Amino acid sequence: MKEPAPYTLKTVMKMVVVVFTFTLIFDSVGLFKWAYRLPVESPLRSMFVEIFEPVYVVTNQAGLLSPVTFIREGYKKFAEIDEGAGFDLDPASLVRHDRYSWLGVEKESTELLEAKVVPFETSTGAGSTDSQNNGVLQILLIGDSMMKVGFEDILKKALNSLGNVEITTFSKNSTGLTRQDYFDWFKQLEKLTTGKKYNLIVLMIGTNDAQGVNHNGKDIYYGTKEWSDLYRTKVNKFAQTMAGASEKFYWMGMPPMRDPKFDAKMKAVSKIYEEETSKFNNGKFISTIPVLGDARGGYTAYNNIGGKQVLTRGNDGIHFTNGGGQLLTNAVLDKFKSDFKR
Secondary structure, X not given: OOOOOOOOHHHHHHHHHHHHHHHHHHOHHHHHHHHHHOOOOOHHHHHHHHHHHHHHHHHHHOOOOHHHHHHHHHHHHHOOOOOOHHHOXXXXXXXXXXXXXXXXXXXXXXXXXXXXXXOOOOOOOOOOOOHHXXXXXXXXXXXXXXXXXXXXXXXXXXXXXXXXXXXXXXEOXXXXXXXXXXXXXXXXXXXXXXXXXEEEEEEEOOOOOOOOEEEXXXXXXXXXXXXXXXXXXXXXXXXXXXXXXXXXXXXXXXXXXXXXXXXXHHHHHHHHHHHHHOOOOOEEEEOOHHHHXXXXXXXXXXXXXXXXXXXXXXXXXXXXXXXXXXXXXXXXXXXXXXXXXX
């Protein structure tokens, strides 16, 4: 039997080019999102975004991404992988649409998004003492994907079960207080609170904030004192708006993270949340480390619920399962029942 000829360097290089070209065309969305996730201060980020953004736009417009998306979603369904709505960036929202008007790419609306209001359910339970809300507790739940994935729905259901509440929810994935150029949470909060007084605001945000930012034309890198001072100012401003628009507000800290470097970043921003929230008489910081951490306050994917070890964290080591959302809800309800005598 004749042995196959060994691969030459030229053959190997051709194969590499074919594989790279196939990936570039049919998975440009993955490459574009990967580039966008790189730290702002990284010189590679701008270069790769410039390369992969136009490829993504063209291939998306041509419908070339559909087969890969179909296969990926089919595999996740077959393997029972639940990534959650907040685990991913929305590439369409990241595109600089003005560059591609020749392709007929429509720009995403820059208007602030409307919040979702959950009608309250009447109950014979005790109501709020806030007369301007006619005995109905007005509650606002806001945040990034940490609020949205595995937490918001469970908290909303638990609060609704107490009766005499009206809950407004607004959460947006891949956002934070740092990058106002991507989404302006300060304007969004102003829209949610203008002309309205809430009994309670619950906020959970922060996983997208530990990154550099361009401020007044200057790049400010995460980890510097300048960055910390700027971020602290933003946090204080946000807390001040919540304090003025509510009877009480709860700022929830970040839970332990699986990746040690990311965990250190989240502890740093949570410390700022705690310090700035403490400056307001009606503000409370809720640490999630005792809620979701192990005995030493470190990361664990499982927690004790009802005497059983239950998976509480998503497969990314960041977000929550419904079990994790239940533990967070319990922590909020403990404060809520004390503050509002429920």
